[in-house]
Amino acid sequence: MWKIGNIEIKGKTILAPMAGITTFAYREFMRSFGVALCYTEMISDSGLIFNNEKTYEYLPRPEEKRPTSVQLFGGETTKLLVAIEKIEKHTDNYDFLDLNLGCPVPKVTRNNGGSAWLKHPNELIAMVEKVVKRSTKPVTVKIRIGWDEKHINFKELLPKLEEAGVSLIAIHLRTTKQLYGGKARYDLAQNIQNLVSIPLVVSGDIYTLDDAIKALEITGAQAVMLARGQLGNPFLATQIETYFKTGERLKDPSLYQQLDYLWTLANMMVEEKGKHMGILVMRGIAHHFIKGFPFTKTYKVKLTKMSTLNDLELIIKEIKNQALLI
Template sequence: MKIGNLEFKNNVFLAPMAGVTDISFRGLCKEQGCGLVYTEMVSAKALYYGSENTKTLLRIADEERPVAVQIFGHEPEIMAEVVREHFNHRDDICIIDVNMGCPAPKIVKNGDGSALMKDPKLAAEIIRKIKEVSTKPVTAKFRKGFDDENINAVEFAIELEKAGADAIAIHGRTRSQMYSGTADWDIIKEIKKHVKIPVIGNGDVFSGEDAKRMKEHTGCDAIMVARGSMGNPWLFKEIERALKGEEPLDITPEEKINMCIRHYELAVKYDGVHKATREMRKHAAWYVKGLPKCTDIRNKLNTLNTSEEVIELLNNYKKELENMNKISE
């Protein structure tokens, strides 16, 4: 599959997720076989007005290049200017993706994210304006519709294609569903029938087998993994194996803890101990989920403030798991 003139080592991508797909996590996913990683969503308006905090979201490491950057907003001229000013010259950014699906109330209230699904003409104008200035492919990610009374993803996709979008990603839930219920893969299949540009399927991919079923059911050109990757960067490798008909991976508890420690060390490298220790609490909870005594570990991690304490706790936990495994054998 090509997006513009771009080809990837595989067509399994990491979805943009606020508070999750930062520079530390993206590198681990790329290492584990992810074909393309996306930044967290970035406010075009904040960039336009020079927000330094927003610029930190655009740090990109050598091992993850090139990266797709996702921006959000609803003002076509401002979004186009941001692309021209901030992204056209960067070799480490390969795709400009526009968020048209975020369901968060504060985003929707401002007319951004999935609010754009209520105004397809404005959404198309955003794509058109960005395409006029961008030196990189322009894509969009959106949902099935705003709510059950407004399922318009097929028509929305057609409008974006007419406006010049190089590819589209569809999450098979409405905005009102947020992340509840089941993703509707039929809508992805339907969109694939109506557009010629690449279609990326998103929603409820938590295993290699899920990805294989999505591919077979929808005929999508690529698969985008979101929540399934949390605490599980190996999922990309597992999906590759499933699509080739190979057996799933068997990740040991010790491997999970080792990856958690690596993730934490990268977070410290990029963000410093204070922020890394705070942010890693949620990531660590995902890594240890389902393991023995995971609740105790989560509670203890929430009380620690130094990297030495965190790494010592995780290493001791790993030894405890190894001993438990020996006893069970």
């Protein structure tokens, strides 16, 4: 067990913020597999300031379980401060306010948001100090290792961010220019936890239990963030949590278990988003649950085209029947 500020975090896995994926239903689904903390999708400060209804839907609901981090992005200090007031007026049902300092998407960095902050460390630290003062919740940040190969500056930033008052730093071990490609740079992250006394969390390429063990060993971080590695493989969280609690290595789930997980998530998503939107979100997620199993390639296309829960039920039946023939 470890703490962010005064709040105990009861595990080693954290559900990463993932725009378009880690909705309310997705977070609740992943909590049932044992993740110790969930982040919302990134939320635009402008959307909050302009009272955009859709933006407010990204914030935690009253029934959301805890602990939860609300992730905010924006490129101007004054707007971020106003957005924090908006969040606090809207809900108290979250534990941490996280600043997105790692998004590489040009639409965000062009407006000085996301990882563009990493190019201006002095402005970044001044902004963080103000945010820490304004927020009634502990403030955390999620960064990358730097803008590009020539400007890797995360090690200098870590103690400065700690001094500015943040309670946790999550580090995606890629540069902005890498986007999501290439390898996460664990080679640059030996014992980084020694650089600060606040907890660190590492993000990048955690696909297996052994990836998690290695990442924690190399960096000394308190937890790993699960992103693409948990997509279609929620049981990864259970495997990691179980190993660190008992030393036991749980087997990978069967195709049947995977299909059950998929069905559960789809129903939760439809309950959150409604029949139409829920299935649209699931179109992008569902096929991950069958990746790696033999003969499932043909069903990938079907899953990306389904329109209703009934379609999904039929596809799942087809896959199960096909599996019986093998």
